Amino acid sequence: MANIMNSLYNMRLLDDLARQETLIHKLHPLIKLLTTVSFLTVVVSFGRYEIDGLLPYFLYPVMVFTLAELPLKPILLRILLVSPFIIGIGILNPFFDHQIYMLGGKEISRGWITFLSILIKSGLTVTAALLLIATTGMDRLAGALRMLKIPRIFVLQLLLTYRYISVLMEEVARTLRAYSLRAPEQKGVHRSAWGSLAGQLILRTFDRAQRIYEAMCLRGFAGEYHTGDSKEIRIWDLAYLAGWVFFFAVARIYNIPMLIGSVITGVIR
Incomplete structure (x- = not known):
């Protein structure tokens, strides 16, 4: 029961964070969407061996985290939730790509480079979406x-769909709470009750969805969802978008880590 309530709380946490009044939160939603789409497009455009070129793009999530004053732990926990799928996709690359790549004077399989590239790309894209x-x-x-x-x-x-996930979890919590009150000494749900509980959950969810839909219709819903947010795009919004798009383009065209390394080695010499 506690795990379900915690999951429900964690789902609503992102909505609670979105109600803050920081510099990033005040930006126009369309600007933030276009900036994120630009970021995702550029990140996935890198080749599977171009790990060093991806490093400058860590600046974007770091800046958003800082300016939006977001807690780091909840976002990282959500990234960790999808990490097994990411690892499952990329872990086979070292077994199929045996070409040798020289890294710091040492030989390493290109498959591991590809695997690391998948991890970095996935981490950046999931973080940007969250x-x-x-x-x-x-x-x-x-x-x-x-x-x-x-x-x-x-x-x-x-x-x-996003909204009804929380509705479904509320019904699951209520059903399990009712079951635990009727069987206080039993740990968990006995397998003999799985079928009936699943059926009750489906019926309760359908009934709850119907009541929600009727409430929406009484409030004037006619197939169009109105958010009530009609603020205009400002100069600052356009400057934010242009600045990040320019940075993404420059970091894509030029290998910034390699340029910095060349400058440092040149100065040392």
Whole structure:
């Protein structure tokens, strides 16, 4: 029960973080969405052996974390949740790519370079997506998607799916609480009750969804979700987008770590 309630709290934490009033939170949602999309596009465009070129892009999440005053631990925990899938995808590369790569005078398999590249890319992209939600919120993000002319049905499905996950978990918590009150000495749910509890959960979820939909219709819902956020794009918003896009482009065209290394070695000599 405690684990489910903690999961429900953790799901709502991103929405709570999005209500802050920091410099990043005050940016227009469309600007933050376009900046994140630009970041993701550039990061995934790197080749599988270009690890050093990815290093400058750590500046973006670090700056957003700092300016948005976000807690580091909750974001990192969410990144760790998807890390097993990332590792599962990339762990086979060292077994198939046996070409030798010289790193610091030592021989290393290119498969390990590819594996490390996958980890870095995945970490950067997942972090950027979480930061977008934590500084914007799903409601404003949905409004930004509609401004980009994304079909209404896709935006609505995305938003309602995100909302109904918490509804489902609330029903799970209530069902398990009722079961524990009727069997206080039993640890967990006995396997003989799994089927009936699953059926009750489905029926309760359908009933809850119907009541939510009826409440939405009574409030004027007609297939379009209105976020109520209509603030205009300011000069500062455009400057934020232009600055980051310029940095992403420069870091993609030029290998900044290699340039810095050349300058340092030149000075030492």
